[in-house]
Amino acid sequence: MIGKNSSNGVYLGKNFTLIENFDPLPADAAEQTKAALNTFAEKHPDLNHFFLLVPNAISVTAEKLPPYAPVLIQNDYINSFTTGLNEKLTVLDPRPILEQNQDQLLYYKTDHHWTTLGAWLSFQGVANAMGIKPDPDAYTVYPVTHSFSGALVSKSGYLSFATDTINVYVPKNEESYSVVNYVEEQKKSSSLYDSEQLKGKDKYAVFLEGNHPIIKIKNPVANGKNLLVIKDSYANAFIPFLTPFYSEITVIDPRYYYDSIDALIADAQITDILYLFNANTFFRDTTLEPVLNDD
Template structure:
């Protein structure tokens, strides 16, 4: 009897499915999603064994069911009553190079009109990164203070359904900080960024933070350093709208993203900050070339300093009795440095990826009071960057 009931229920469901499939398709439902209806894929050995036919056929069946919009709405209602609201997203695999010449696999998540890197931690390179900073703790003269700031990315502050697709950046930062010498002052940029995660602190189409996000990193550093952060509201702002960042070119054109706006703070409104770029020649000698803090000819992240440079020397003529800070940096520092120079006499940016000299040369030339190592978290999974950072100080 039970078998008859089971068979009867199955036949009833099969009959209902055939009837619904035989009725005219709900084309308006497909049009509302701004796409064309799926068609039956070709049947051959490649499509069958690769799974392409199965996936395509399922899409064809789903699109050609009558009353599709009503069925979809009913399904959403059931999900909401269960306390679950489905999310949409797309995962894209590509390659990543942070500027060291080494390429690694990279996974991007596209959700909420935003393109985000998905972080996978690496215990081995975490130790390498900590070892590199500990080298500076060992070798720097005792009168020079040393700080470390590891910056998380925006996926860390998204809803759990997105955030949990990656490894915990908070756990990774805590792990790295726990491996550092007691001499190193660890900067909690994570905390302030988390508190302000509802603000426009990261770009939607780029992997960098905005100048507003960098302000919270700067404030966290000043809290640790013992200084006083300037008030961002004291500065006028400018905007460059319709900006499409680095990630936009790495995803397909059908991905839904919203263009960014570069909002910059007019820190050098009265031209009190002098900025000079330096590089080294084939003899290891430093030579200078002109540069600007805000490159108004650029309508992307290169608005800040034009690009990365081996050495950037910044002087605040309003703070002649201030301290000198040397920053070992990646590109995240480009938007941070304009805030830093407001609290120092000199800020010297050194990029280990493209500076060919020795760090002792920097110490001899600038006699800094403090050294700050600033990197965003993805540099901690690149062994070659960790090696460049460590070997800079021979």
């Protein structure tokens, strides 16, 4: 217990909002990851490298925390990490647009993930730095469930009287659909969303069927740009917005991927790399460094 308004690393905030605490590993873990990123960018100077570290609810919606909650300043950790990155890595910062839209539901009230709106706004906020011009009117928004009770409910033990709505953004252009290849599962899908997941507890898995070692997404785009996304689960709601801008997107989760990343880059003819993680997971996880250092 952190205090009377917290349980198992989860704060009970205003309006029954559950907010995961920020509990980073010692600084040397992040320094090792940073060194691996810098070395990897130097090793692949011909690729466009983009680094996106997403702040969590504990930072963006801190006003919902219980009074006097003893939390670390997540922004300080993000700033310290990104300022030490190699100049070959373009840092994408979604914080300004998220902070400008604090009155919107950017994070689920019962789960540690951002909402699809949070991902969409962030995409619009960083797209220009990626050389992308998104169409703000490209999607129709559909609610696919109003009964999402997220992971923070079971983690904290708090009885939440709220459930969340999950929205998906479907392209208005019917010709812009993609084919998703779940490589290790030897399964293909014509949708970035899996409605079967809405029948289970982890309804956030509606996005790309949850986490997989490797996914390949072929898009109806013939521009010769192939993107590698190295990510955690926050990317699952973000990746659909990238599909109109890349011929093929390869997605790996370093927590489950054990093959050679250099061979993958060559085989998939990668032109761009996006490293996308949320800060809570990123500063607690050490799996990215060995994936990048696969010599």
